[in-house]
Amino acid sequence: MAFPILSVIVFTPIIAGMLILLIPGERKTEIRVTALAAAFFAMILSLWVYFSYDIAAGGYQFVEKYNWLPQLGISFHVGVDGMSAPLVLLTGIVMFTGVLISWGIDDRPREFFAFLFILASGVFGVFCALDLFGLLFFYEIAVFPMYLLISIWGWKVTREYAAMKLTLYLFIGSVISLVGILAMYFSSGLNTFDMLALENANFSPEFQRFWFPFVFLGFAVLGGIFPFHNWSPDGHVAAPTAVSMFHAGVLMKLGAFAALRVGIMLLPEGAQFHMPWVILLALVNVVYGAYIAMVQTDFKYVIGFSSVSHMGLVMMGFATLNREGMMGAGIQMFSHGIMTALFFAVVGMVYDQAHTREIPKLAGFSKFMPLVTAAFLVGGLVSMGMPAFSGFIAEFPIFLGVWQEQPWIAILASISIVITASYIIRIISKVFFGQLPEELHGHIHDVTVLDKVALGVLSVILIVIGVYPTIMVPLVESGVNNVLRLLGGA
Amino acid sequence: MDIPNNLLSLILFTPTVLGLLILILPKDEINLTRWVAFLGSLIPFALSLVLWFNFNPNLPGFQFQEQYVWYGAINSSYHVGVDGISLTMVLLTTLLTPLAILASYTIKDRVKAYMFFFLALETGMLGVFLSLDLLLFFVFWEIGLVPMYFLINQWGSEKGEREIWGGRKVQARTYASFKFMIYTMAGSLGLLLAIQMIGLLANTFDMPILFERIGTLEEGTLMGFPVSTVKAVAFWAFVIAFAIKVPVWPFHTWLPDAHTEAPTAGSMILAGVLLKLGAYGFLRLVLPLYPTEARYYAGVLAFLATMAIIFGALASWGQTDFKRLVAYSSVNHMGFVVLGVAAAAFATGTQNAVLALNGAVLQMFNHGLSAAGMFFLVGVIYERTHTRDLNEYGGLFRLIPVYGGILIFTSMGSLGIPGLGGFISEFLVVRGSWPIFTLFTALSMIGLFFTGAYILKSIKQVLHGPLNEHWIGHLSEINAREVFIITPLMVLMLVIGIWPTWILGVINRAVSMLFG
Amino acid sequence: MSSIDPSMILAILPEIGIVLLALIVLGYDLAVGEDRKRALGWLTAGGLAVIFILALALGQPGTTSVPVWGGMLRWDWLGFTFSLLFIFGAAVTSLFAMEVKQLGRRGEFYLLLLIATLGMTLMASSADLIMLFLAIETTSIPLYILAGFYKTDNKSTESGFKYLLFGAMTSAVMLYGFSLLYGFTGTTDLYQITEAAQNGELPLTLALGTLILVLVGFGFKVSAVPFHFWAPDVYEGAPTPVAGFLSTASKAAGFAVLMRFLLVVYGGADIIPYWVIVIAALSVFSMTLGNALALAQKNIKRLLAYSSIAHAGYALIGVAVFSTFGIAAVVFYLIAYVVTNLAAFGVVATFWRTSGSDEIADYAALSRRAPGLALAMMVAFLSLAGMPPLGGFVAKVFVFAAAVKANFVWLAVIGVLNSIVGLYYYLIVLKVVYLYRSEDEDKPVPITRPYALALTVLVIGIILLGTLFAPWFDWASSAAAALF
Secondary structure, three states: OOOOHHHHHHHHHHHHHHHHHHOOOOOHHHHHHHHHHHHHHHHHHHHHHHHHOOOOOOOOEEEEEEEEEHHHOEEEEEEEOOOHHHHHHHHHHHHHHHHHHHHHOOOOHHHHHHHHHHHHHHHHHHHHEOEHHHHHHHHHHOOHHHHHHHHHHOOOOOHHHHHHHHHHHHHHHHHHHHHHHHHHHHHHOOOOOEHHHHOOOOOOHHHHHHHHHHHHHHHHHHHOOOOOOOHHHHHHHHOOHHHHHHHHHHHHHHHHHHHHHHHHHHOHHHHHHHHHHHHHHHHHHHHHHHHHHHOOOEHHHHHHHHHHHHHHHHHHHHHHOOHHHHHHHHHHHHHHHHHHHHHHHHHHHHHHHHOOOEHHHOOOHHHOOHHHHHHHHHHHHHHHOOOOOHHHHHHHHHHHHHHHHOHHHHHHHHHHHHHHHHHHHHHHHHHHOOOOOHHHOOOOOOOOHHHHHHHHHHHHHHHHHHHOHHHOHHHHHHHHHHHHHHHHOO | OOOOOOHHHHHHHHHHHHHHHHHOOOOOOHHHHHHHHHHHHHHHHHHHHHHHHHOOOOOOOOEEEEEEEEEHHHOEEEEEEEOHHHHHHHHHHHHHHHHHHHHHHHOOOOHHHHHHHHHHHHHHHHHHHHEOEHHHHHHHHHHOHHHHHHHHHHHOOOOOEEEOOOOOEEEHHHHHHHHHHHHHHHHHHHHHHHHHHHHHHHOOOEHHHHHHHHHHOOOOEEOOEEHHHHHHHHHHHHHHHHHHHOOOOOOOOHHHHHHHHOOHHHHHHHHHHHHHHHHHHHHHHHHHHOHHHHHHHHHHHHHHHHHHHHHHHHHHHOOOEHHHHHHHHHHHHHHHHHHHHHHHHHOOOOHHHHHHHHHHHHHHHHHHHHHHHHHHHHHHHHHHHOOOEHHHOOOHHHOOHHHHHHHHHHHHHHHOOOOOHHHHHHHHHHHHHOOOOHHHHHHHHHHHHHHHHHHHHHHHHHHOOOOOHHHOOOOOOOOHHHHHHHHHHHHHHHHHHHOOHHHHHHHHHHHHHHHO | OOOOOHHHHHHOHHHHHHHHHHHHHHHHHHHOOHHHOOHHHHHHHHHHHHHHHHHHHHOOOOOOOEEEOOOOEEEOHHHHHHHHHHHHHHHHHHHHHOOOHHHHOOHHHHHHHHHHHHHHHHHHHEOEHHHHHHHHHHHHHHHHHHHOOOOOOHHHHHHHHHHHHHHHHHHHHHHHHHHHHHHHHOOOEHHHHHHHHHOOOOOHHHHHHHHHHHHHHHHHHHOOOOOOOHHHHHHHHOOHHHHHHHHHHHHHHHHHHHHHHHHHHOOOOOOHHHHHHHHHHHHHHHHHHHHHHHOOOOEHHHHHHHHHHHHHHHHHHHHHOOOHHHHHHHHHHHHHHHHHHHHHHHHHHHHHHHHOOOEHHHHOOHHHHOHHHHHHHHHHHHHHHOOOOOHHHHHHHHHHHHHHHOOOHHHHHHHHHHHHHHHHHHHHHHHHHHOOOOOOOOOOOOOOHHHHHHHHHHHHHHHHHHHOOHHHHHHHHHHHHOOO
């Protein structure tokens, strides 16, 4: 039997988390090293999956299926295609760099890493899931650890409020999708939750049109779709750095991805029917998110709203339901994931030393943290969609796709590019260049080697994809083909 | 000698590799950094000379082509190549960069980062000229923006303040760099959208293929709009983007600030090469892809060019800031380029068009030399006097005669005196566009008149007249390094002026084959 | 008289075992001195474990529901499953009670516990009105006493008394309903009443009337709204292990009886729509009111009381949809709920031993004082909230699925919305435990062996029910099948 690599990837974090819980709380170094080892292991495996995926063959690979509750047609069924393989890799990378960045957490690191790893398992599970019950199961596992992670280790001022708001919002979204999923399960008459079977279920057009909004919006809440995005900025800001990296970098992709897998792929006619207004909502995300980011004075809120804006591009790409748009969306999920992880890591490093995130009070950090500045610059350029970086590789096809559906929306969305450029430049100039303010003299020093490694890894990835897109594009393209074959018939 | 197959890629990426190399040099070894940068930047120059001498001007189409898969999923490839027009531009770029780097020896702060940005900028500019794929073109176009922004923002002139909305005061260089970035990006936005439209329409981004196919794309609709509408919209998007870069009046307002606040070497490159990107865009993309629309709107373009020539000159004449004066002179000189392009657009295929275009391309090259030279010389005097106010100079010829002589020579080159290159190019433009746009050409003579006026005025204010006592004993003569920098420029201006064939021949062949 | 069939002995194997154990416990208590009284708890728990294993090994029923003992009882998977559940609950409760001074050393406590358990197992298997009533009373009376076991504590006495009064009143109403049923059909055997009803001897209006009366009693047992008023006060005042037992085993017993009664006696096609509506209404009110009132609670036992009212509501969804899948979902839900709620109350009991307080605010920084206990609490509360990979999640999914399948989507939606409210107050408690600081932070909370054992078993159970749930669901399905 083939090595069950996907199961190992999915369960490694949670098992590692449970092992970590058994280590006595005072042995902080052992805890951190165990966490890092587990994260590294998962990342290596995800790299293996990414590069050994057979693009020519396409479809779902590394498939495993075990009985779970045959009576109701529930099975533990996992596999990856071209869309999910990059996301699995993304999770591995963010997990690894997140552990590096969290090395300095001193208050109960054991519980921190344990909860973080439960979250990671949930995320892996959703990306690999090919069974609706399993998808929902792992989706919810990814929700509740956020509450504890944010409320315990987050920013004291807003963490309780932000954690509760985030958890309730996401939970509401997921249970709405649950109802939709149950409806699909019973209406298909196939007595199975298996997504591959349900792809051929032939739901009636009326059924699809009715249930699509529930399923799509339920998951898209986690993707930050307007007007249900409100949990995201506060959640981002209140969370500790590694959690923000996970949250914006991976979790929001979970929402968009689940919306794709369950909403678009299983209810294609419903998708086609509702796309006009979905694309409109995504547009609001993109432009409004960028605009709000521009007027923030708290560094982290800028990044938080920028995430809302960039996720809007992902959803816009999906909403086009054509090859270019979806391909761009797939790449954007990965690119934005890495980029935003980088951003939040940098914000965390600045905050750790300056103890403020108010932009007017920050300046001159490039003198003390040159690598951090360079990394943030790379991230900023990606965010602006600057060519030679992954952001451009992602955003260009999205716009191509949107042109084909609604040219006006493409034009309006491109306004966000200018807005994004302006606030990114503003931040870089203000925070990193200029003169260090009086109060901060003597308090700012360079970051640790581990931090630098993390930033380096993230930056290099962004540049490599930008300069050599072939490393990712064909894979995502094959994933898009996997989606389009379901839309073709309708 | 066996020419390497990927000569163009070598030229293109050597600066980047060099830049990365510089990043890992030790921070304190400033001298090492400078010399590595300078000597390294001579490599692309040497390679482009090899390119020049192995280029066959008589062959149509693009030479030294390379094509590799890049972003296959959307039909874009890494496709580069040169023809006569781009070859001159490449030569200009690789020539000016080492000189500008040498001119940057006075920069003492964060030299590593400075050099890195400079070299990255060079790759960006070269990429635009060498690119034969629309998407790749756009990529390199954008790449040129960010290093320039930082060069102005971080190493630009330290004095000066501007007020922005809300009454807040920011440094002049911050204002200038931001304005530059946003202005250019706004233009790029239209460019991006237009490129997307073209890409969708033709299902490829490859320029040679597009040039062939563009005539046959008249049928059908794209997204509900007739193709002609799509093309018209794309045409204007391209035009505006390039017009901002050139800059064509009235999209020029970013230029005076950016040029003035940039560090000396930055201004040299900005005026010397970056402006040419816009003009190149017109030649390479607008004219071949949209011949009908270009012809239709050529009059408008010529009008704007004339305005640029006249107002640019008038504005120069009114300046008291030496650097700003030279900045406006760029608007003035680039106006001639645009006039030539407009004439060619209107009367494609005629002898006049060819003449005008010859003039335009040569003017691009000449202005590159003279503008870089002028900005450099302004920089030289600024280093010593720490002021750019013309009123504060006076009679300096007595103190620094060598500099004075060089300044006069270069200014004459800028003015377009016969015997120096500028004359040839301006003459060709005027000769070519006179039969086509008589009125505009006539009006532009006014501009030419004021060009003489401001050049002479600036020379007078700096060098002649009563000696300003203040400077006695405080002014050192131009040094060897600086002479080394300005000399190639002067030599080239002279050579082109008296024996233009070596370059004009290449240009002429290329232009004739493309537009004749 | 028919000879006694060996299978009939096997059918009541649990009951026999419990009676024997009760006698042993009583004897041990009389025989042994004060210092060895602690072993009573181990004895009870161990004995129950033995009964559990024996019943599992020897007492499994067949696939059809078989009347035994003259039709008084039914030997089927429904009764069997629930009996095992009650035995498990009692064992855990005795472990929890062991270390509590006023409870653990008193033989009477264990005796009453065992008697109550006996009553419950009989309730689950009852097939006759009289047997049913006897069983209910056998369960309730010891529970009244257990609730008021702290003789010197006013709250406890009050709770016991309140429980008694409520229980007695509702029992009386229920008995009246039983008597009417007997009057009209002439038989006390549930299954014969069904036949009589189908033959037309029980007119619709009367059936409905008796239904309402009977529901009063069952509703009380299940603590569904509007028969819930006793629950918060009783849970708060009663000793915590007893409250745990009440909220789980006793409630489950009520459900067992409810389901059997409804599906058997009122299983006729014409009456089903009516009681479906009634049950659905009860469900909605229980969920909504329970969750709404839980929001305001500051005492953890009261919060758990309202929470258990809400959970009764969720379980009733499955009853309301009247399908095999629905009943299976209910049974699974109850299994998960029993294990979860016992864990929750167990944590409360453990904490109370050290701090003497049941106020939520006093739980602050529990995660620092006793990380393991806090984790157990987290598992329990998240299971109550319905989060994977815990049993509560799977249970809720099944119950909602049953509703959707039967086209009761609106009911599922209400359930879903209520879950959201529930999540909120469970998270608030966890927030207090994990986030808040307190001056008592460095005082550890000792967890003695019985508590540790019980909590470990429960936590593992919750996780198993949430991950490897296939065997449990099969059991639940068999139980449901027995009723159709």
